[in-house]
Amino acid sequence: MMAIATIDRPGLQTTIQDAGRRGARHLGVPQSGAADRVCLAFANAAVGNRWDAPALECTMTGPALSFEMDIGFALSGADMGALLNDEPVGRYQTISARPGDRLALGAAQAGARAYIAFAGGMAGFAFFDSVSTYMPAGLGGLEGRALRTGDTIGSRKATMMAPVDIPDTLRPHFGHxxxxxxxxxxxxxxxxxxxxxxxxxxxxxxxxxxxxxxxxxxxxxxxxxxxxxxxxxxxxxxxxxxxxxxxxxxxxxxxxxxxxxxxxxxxxxxxxxxxxxxxxxxxxxxxxxxxxxxxxxxxxxxxxxxxxxxxxxxx
Amino acid sequence: MNAPTIKPFGECGFIAQIEGFSSDVDSGLFANAVARALRSNDGVDDAVAGIDSVAMRFDPAHLGVDDAREMLLDATNNTPRNTARAKSKTIDIPICYGGEYGPDFDALCTQLKITADALIKLHSTAPYRVITLGFAPGFVYLGELPEDLTAPRLKTPRLRVEAGSVGIAGHYTGVYSLPSPGGWRIIGRTPLALFDGRETHPFIFEPGDEVRFNAITPEAFGAIRRAQK
Incomplete structure (x- = not known):
């Protein structure tokens, strides 16, 4: 497993989520998956992943991380004022990162969740064909929990497609x-x-x-x-x-x-x-x-x- | 014949209310048999049994609305109503009652005005049936509890109940296969691992299983734990 990045600051609750697990409710297993699956899809598409590839879901306040490899990433959802090496970066587009680059997200003013998708997707513990984190039972994601300082997130190297330009009119704008x-x-x-x-x-x-x-x-x-x-x-x-x-x-x-x-x-x-x-x-x-x-x-x-x-x- | 009441549940779902059973074990196991039959059909995304209901969600790209409703009605009408009589397997669950493993044990004894030994005897004598899985991953509802042991849920649920915990709520006893928030009164815990995420069937319990509890000491709890590692 190639390391994508190390977590410098975890944010309020940052978890690995994909489209969730289906057809296991009769065993008491919840669906989980991205709380905003449209934004999950947009972040993934913008970086050339399948729409349902695992990505980071950031809640209210996002994380800070240091890249360990050359990789493209894309942001979507709530605006958490993302900075790459202290420079503002846009959402819904592929951004290239190099080893040592530092991505820092802050607090959202409107909307509760932002997504960070990495080209190729992310590694995680699969259960019922999904790596979505379900924290109450410790399933999926990274040890079934939210990210912590010092964690390493790994890449998956899945098949890539051409990045999609998400039109302005489709990008959600959140109020209260x-x-x-x-x-x-x-x-x-x-x-x-x-x-x-x-x-x-x-x-x-x-x-x-x-x-x-x-x-x-x-x-x-x-x-x-x-x-x-x-x-x-x-x-x-x-x-x-x-x-x-x-x-x-x-x-x-x-x-x-x-x-x-x-x-x-x-x-x-x-x-x-x-x-x-x-x-x-x-x-x-x-x-x-x-x-x-x-x-x-x-x-x-x-x-x-x-x-x-x-x-x-x-x- | 008790024709089920079928109502829409969301834009692509229906729920059948099940009536005419004398016990929750009978209705819950019937509901599970109906849900299992539904899950073998194309276009059924989820079929979830409750104690006296079956909810089904369908994929409208593969199944018409009227067909979906008909499918739920047929499954409810065609599933034998005596499914509860067919037993699958018996599971023996070692359980350490009270102490650190059963934080609500002492309070329950006081509330029910019975001794610790009497509570243990009452809870571990009767064999139970797995009525259904649900609420949390691998959580099982077991029924039915002896009349003298029934107790309401905690007023304030715990944020975390440990895996293997055994609780009481209403006239059910239940087992948490994985950690979960929960409001059941926890009387003990089993050292057995009840979950294996690598398996196709990750939980050891299935609806219809017979479950028997065997009281063990904290020392035996530790020994079984270590043996499983």
Whole structure:
């Protein structure tokens, strides 16, 4: 394994992520993978990787690292004011680094996650065909954990393609207000219609304690009219579940596979990548749409992105 | 005949609610049999059993919406409802109760007003069935717990429960195959490695397995640990 770089400062939570692991939820294994898979795809495509190659996911504040080899890299997602040898560098383009070069990311002002893709991809512990890091159980990535000072990240040397120029119009720009389109959940009927209308019209604030498993939503209380205990039943990334205290939880890529709280909504696949960019304190609105409209919306978004990034999938 | 209630779950998913079973073991194992049947079909991305439900997500590029719904309905209607009677294998789990391995053991004895020996005897006498895997990787729900041992979850879940921990919540007992956050009352831990990431079947438990707990001393815990290294 060739060393790409050594970590000088790990950032708040920097992990190796790819598109995640599929089809293992029946074993309790979450999907994981990039919290913003569109930005993962853009960073990879910009450096000539397959869209789903493993890359670094940086959270809120990015890392500083020293390169150990000649290699191209590309940045995407939240602007963390990246500097290469103290000079500002752009995102969504291949940048060449030489041994000894120092890349430093700072804090994002808007959006929560940035991606750093390296030409050829990254090495990591594979489990169910994915090297995505799932920290709670220590699976994937580098020893299943976030990077630490002194860690070495390794290259994978996968097949390369021509780097893709990501057009300006496709590059996301993040603010502090988010609209997430969602279909009704399997338990929406167990809530008072007034509560449901409120859910789909009033803003929520993202709570302080958010992680890749889920975000707490602060706002009007969402309490089901059905007080009976619910038996454990499936949840997915994008499920909004309502614990008895009334503060909903919006589940992220590391969502557990089953839960015991009523599910009021399911964010559509096209908008799942946005969840990965929500910061504590940001405002969130849920817009109710029908399942058929959701399928069309997701399909159109996927076709658009795949016309630049081969084989890209939102699922 | 209990026709299942089928509802949409997201833009490419359905969930079947299962009714008419007398126990969680029976309904959970039925749900797992339905989910297993679904997973063998093309276009099914995930089929996840709950205690009394089966959720399915499909790939719309390979499966039409109506076909997907029909597939879930058929699997639910055509799966034999007595699957719980077919036992797969028996797994003996050595467990060290209390002390550092069971941080909630003493409090549970106090709460249930029983002695340590009585709790151990109650928990380790009955054989359990693996009802389902879920929540965390390789976490198993075992049922059903003797009536005298039922206890609610902790009010505040732990941020980390160690691999091998055995807990109690409601009328289930459960085993954490890997470290996880969790709210079950932890009464002991097994020294057995329950996970092997290099294997196709990384966890030792499967739905339907019979599980028996055998109480061991901390010394035996250490010895088994060392022998596995």
């Amino acid at each position: 207000d988010w609209i997430l389109r969602a279909t009704e959940g399997p338990d929406t009927e167990s809530f008072n219609p007034k509560t449901v209308r409120h859910f789909f019209s009033a803003p929520f604030k993202a709570g302080r304690r958010g992680d890749r498993m889920g975000l707490r939503l602060i706002g009007a209380e969402m309490i089901s009219e059905d007080a009976r205990a619910m038996k454990s039943s499936a949840v997915f990334p994008g499920t909004v579940q309502c614990p008895p205290d009334g503060a909903p939880i919006l589940l992220g890529p590391d969502a557990q596979t089953v839960g015991g709280y009523r599910r009021i909504a399911q964010v559509i696949d096209a908008d799942l990548p946005l969840i990965g960019q929500i910061r504590p304190g940001d405002r969130i609105w849920f817009r109710r749409i029908k399942a058929q409209t959701a399928r069309q919306t997701t399909l159109q978004r996927q076709i658009l992105i795949a016309s630049f990034v081969s084989d890209f999938s939102l699922r």
